[in-house]
Amino acid sequence: MEKVLLFFTAASALTAVSSLPARSFYFVYEPKNWTEAQSYCREKYTDLATIESMEDVDILDNMKDLSQMVYPSDSYRAWFGLYDDVSSWRWSMSDSDFYQHDEKEFRNWRPGQPDNYQGNESCSAMYSDGSWTDVGCSYSTRSVCFDVKGPNSTFVLVNTYMNWTEAQSYCREHHTDLASVRNEAENQKVKELIPSTGINWIGLYRDTWKWSDGSSSSFRYWRGLEPNDNMEHCAAIYFQDSGRWEDWNCDKKNAFICQNGFSQKVVKLKLINTSSVDLNDPQVLENLLKQLKQKLKDQGVDGDIRLSWKKQSDGNIFMKNTEDIGSDRDVP
Structure with missing residues (x-):
């Protein structure tokens, strides 16, 4: 049987979890x-x-x-x-095909940063010397977007003052995303691009x-x-x-x-079918549940995992989404 390629968003896991004993x-x-x-x-x-x-x-x-x-x-x-x-910093663009494992870990924090001052600094910005700091996400300043083509990226300075969320939305609308800085060479490129004063948003943010x-x-x-x-x-x-x-x-x-015990949870699943497989075929659905269950075990979920599908009003499990699933990004 042909394989179906699954792409998980941050909130995606399964379409339904069967009812378990109340907590x-x-x-x-x-x-x-x-x-x-x-x-x-x-x-x-x-x-x-x-x-x-x-x-x-x-x-x-x-x-x-x-x-x-x-x-x-x-x-x-x-x-x-x-x-x-406090360690859960991640990039706005989290496409695993774009990153290598070592690149995800690149950080260039200024000494003493991040310090999450007053418990309210969950977004990151770059100084003109190339060092990074954590900043309250509501702060208004310039930002750096980037355009991605394959493994290559081009950085773009945006001089309009915006908070981090506004900058993220702007970059996703007009470019690829807020800038991910994967290594020292890219950090130098952004450093050369930004003004000599102030700070500039980049795409790193913290799950709190x-x-x-x-x-x-x-x-x-x-x-x-x-x-x-x-x-x-x-x-x-x-x-x-x-x-x-x-x-x-x-x-x-x-x-x-x-x-x-656990309460029942229902979560949406997005996937991309790159083959001619009918996603509503009972055998395909059964195989997908097995894959999902193994995925959860691989991620450290223990105990008795019980999964089931939730049907749409037309009796099918999945319905075609005409939107560009690849544009779906993780947001804080």
């Missing part, structure tokens, strides 16, 4: 740091808790036992599964808060002025403020909340 939460009052708590939850349960809604917040608020959560400095706080992945179990939930319930960083990269619930969240030093000892 249950478990408080553990033995104080541990965040990493110790994560290891404990993964050994005894499934993982540190993912909080997906105000309903979850209310459940945890009703479950807590404050009499068991009084410690010398960290009273009434409990770890859960949210953490700040993530869930320990890999969930994509965007629900947040921070206290006022949180997260405020100060080298605090793990999230804790503060039960004396209606269960709102704080970023906290991961080495602190707190109670923590584990979870067991």
Whole structure:
């Protein structure tokens, strides 16, 4: 049988995950740091808790036992599964055919950078000396786009002042993307292009808060002025403020909340069929599920993985997309 070439976007994994047992939460009052708590939850349960809604917040608020959560400095706080992945810098253009493995790791940070000042710097820019810094993404400045043809790229300075997201959109509309700088030679090309003052956006950005179990939930319930960083990269619930969240030093000892089981998740899958294979053929669908299951295992997903397809209103699984799938980019 002919093969189907799969292209995954950042959010793409499968069309449907079959229904599994609902999640249950478990408080553990033995104080541990965040990493110790994560290891404990993964050994005894499934993982540190993912909080997906105000309903979850209310459940945890009703479950807590404050009499068991009084410690010398960290009273009434409990770890859960949210953490700040400070190392997760990635390029706006993430086409694996364009990069070599060593090129993805090239960085030219200015000494002391990135520092995520005040917990609000998730985009990168280049100084006139070619060094990089992390900057708040809402800052307005010039940017560097690039045009890609095969393995080659041409850099273009854009003098219009925009924030990082606006610059990304502009570059994708008028060029290929915000500039990826893959090695020292390309860094020198951009350095020679930019003005002698100010900073200039490039395409590197940072994924910020993530869930320990890999969930994509965007629900947040921070206290006022949180997260405020100060080298605090793990999230804790503060039960004396209606269960709102704080970023906290991961080495602190707190109670923590584990979870067991998973909720049902439905996610869209995009793929490119480079052959004459009928994607709605039952045998093809079965083979694709096997490939997807193996893909998840290769990415470190453990446990009982159950996958199934969700049908469209016409009875088919896939429908033809006339848009240019190759133009779909990862965005922060």
